[in-house]
Amino acid sequence: MPESSAAQEQPPQLALKIGLRDEANFENFCPRESLAAVLDSMTRPAAEPLQFLHGGAGVGKTHLLQALCHTTEGSLYLPLADVHGSPPRSLLDNLEMAALLALDNLEFIAGDSEWEEALFHLINRARAVNCPLWVAARRPAMELGIELADLRSRLAGGVTWAIAAANDEEMRRILQFRAERRGLALPDPVASYLCARETRALGDLMDTLDRLDSASLQRQRPLTVPLVKAVMGW
Known part of the structure; x- marks a missing residue:
């Protein structure tokens, strides 16, 4: 049928x-x-x-x-x-x-x-x-x-x-916005350091943020530039 x-x-x-x-x-x-x-x-x-x-x-x-x-x-x-x-x-x-x-x-x-x-x-x-x-x-x-x-x-x-790529200031605000959404404090110096070291692709930055969020929880430490360097091997 x-x-x-x-x-x-x-x-x-x-x-x-x-x-x-x-x-x-x-x-x-x-x-x-x-x-x-x-x-x-x-x-x-x-x-x-x-x-x-x-x-x-x-x-x-x-x-x-x-x-x-x-x-x-x-x-x-x-x-x-x-x-x-x-x-x-x-x-x-x-x-x-x-x-x-x-x-x-x-x-x-x-x-x-x-x-x-x-x-x-x-x-x-x-x-x-x-x-x-x-x-x-x-x-x-x-x-x-x-x-x-x-x-x-x-x-x-x-x-x-x-759709233009975000500039440095916009990229920093995006990172801090997404970090705040998950209850993660991301101070300006840390956000600026991440933007300077990571690729400009938003997906890569979000993956890095996921990794740092997990490391911060596991180590019970706030995000700082030294912690980011230790976790990312930079």
């Missing part, structure tokens, strides 16, 4: 909130003046369904996409870095039926003609049913190396948001 049309329209369960981290929410995202407009756009319906985030590795794009999915029931998050080796047609079928669709790591499918065509059709289907579509990549649409002109045009035709 053939499946009902309603069953056929359900998005693949494999993709449902794949890879969402519990801590990737708006409450854990330190507000920055430069991101005020994009954060505001994520909290209200937009006239343009396609929203394109671009910025270098570790600037917070994934956190923002996942936070948006956490707040939207029936949303779908799909990191293309994890699935670009799979056949795109079956994977992308019916994803436009989601309440909101977030596609991360778009740069991973650039130059793959099969993926580019499938993504182009998905964008068209999402627009036809007014499904909000958020896409993130490391570079603007016209600089990704996408070969399908129609796809480049679709991506460039949406609302584009440039």
Whole structure:
């Protein structure tokens, strides 16, 4: 007996909130003046369904996409870095039926003609049913190396948001904000030292903060520069 049309329209369960981290929410995202407009756009319906985030590795794009999915029931998050080796047609079928669709790591499918065509059709289907579509990549649409002109045009035709890397002061505030969220005191000298020694990627800084939090608890000592040097081997 053939499946009902309603069953056929359900998005693949494999993709449902794949890879969402519990801590990737708006409450854990330190507000920055430069991101005020994009954060505001994520909290209200937009006239343009396609929203394109671009910025270098570790600037917070994934956190923002996942936070948006956490707040939207029936949303779908799909990191293309994890699935670009799979056949795109079956994977992308019916994803436009989601309440909101977030596609991360778009740069991973650039130059793959099969993926580019499938993504182009998905964008068209999402627009036809007014499904909000958020896409993130490391570079603007016209600089990704996408070969399908129609796809480049679709991506460039949406609302584009440039996510800049945090400066030193913003990075220090982000570290202290996240430390405070977990009840960990992070004095200015320690935060500044971490920002000077660790990479600029927010993910690496958060991993380091996790490690230092555990060490502080185990040793029953507050975070100081000497403790950080001992734990990190710097």
